[in-house]
Amino acid sequence: MNLTCITVCVNYSDYLERTMYWNVGHFDEHVIVTSHRDTDTADVAYGYGIDVHKTSAFYHNDDPFNKARALNEAINTRAPDGWVLLMDADILLPLNFGEMIRKERLEPEKLYYTHRGTIYRSRIGTELELLKLEPSRRRLYSILNPGIDTMPWGYFQLVNAKCSKLAHLDNWMTTHHRNASEYDTDFMNKWPRNHHSLLPQPEYRVLHMGHGPRGKNWKGRVTEELDA
Numbered sequence: 001m002n003l004t005c006i007t008v009c010v011n012y013s014d015y016l017e018r019t020m021y022w023n024v025g026h027f028d029e030h031v032i033v034t035s036h037r038d039t040d041t042a043d044v045a046y047g048y049g050i051d052v053h054k055t056s057a058f059y060h061n062d063d064p065f066n067k068a069r070a071l072n073e074a075i076n077t078r079a080p081d082g083w084v085l086l087m088d089a090d091i092l093l094p095l096n097f098g099e100m101i102r103k104e105r106l107e108p109e110k111l112y113y114t115h116r117g118t119i120y121r122s123r124i125g126t127e128l129e130l131l132k133l134e135p136s137r138r139r140l141y142s143i144l145n146p147g148i149d150t151m152p153w154g155y156f157q158l159v160n161a162k163c164s165k166l167a168h169l170d171n172w173m174t175t176h177h178r179n180a181s182e183y184d185t186d187f188m189n190k191w192p193r194n195h196h197s198l199l200p201q202p203e204y205r206v207l208h209m210g211h212g213p214r215g216k217n218w219k220g221r222v223t224e225e226l227d228a
Contacts (some may be wrong), residue, residue, distance in 0.1 A: 154184030
């Protein structure tokens, strides 16, 4: 099983440096997509031996933050031919994710997803240290919004690059939304509902580090840094 992870991270280096503890080492190829200006993100990625794809595609045509266009560029440049996980920079995977997923009998024509628990921003430092001591604590974190945290949204979308929904496409993502909203819904809807496959729960539940109201940063990061 060849497994690639592609994560967009622009001005989220404070989150990335915290999630790398959980997310590094699972993948055959791991790529962080960022802007040329975000040297902090690149430094964090390089520190963990992770590849960086730098691009100005986020801002072409005066778009505020076209996440989909940057993803398309990175995907086309890397040309993955196996399984690809599209994942956000504020997500923590289970520590044994790579080992577990390689034992699953994944079907190439399906879109795989998982549920998402939340770590409140005010508790991030404390909770991450507790999780390191007791990784099974991840089962305690609540799924706050069943309509948001239990669907194949962009925080975790696992697909096969050779599936019939993608293999013929020049670009996987639609780019007309111009920001970080809705592109992942368009992507999800390429698969019929009966081809959305939930990975076993709670084993695969991921954790999301809170950073503000939903949609607050869809046009670029505006919320306060964790270390401010």
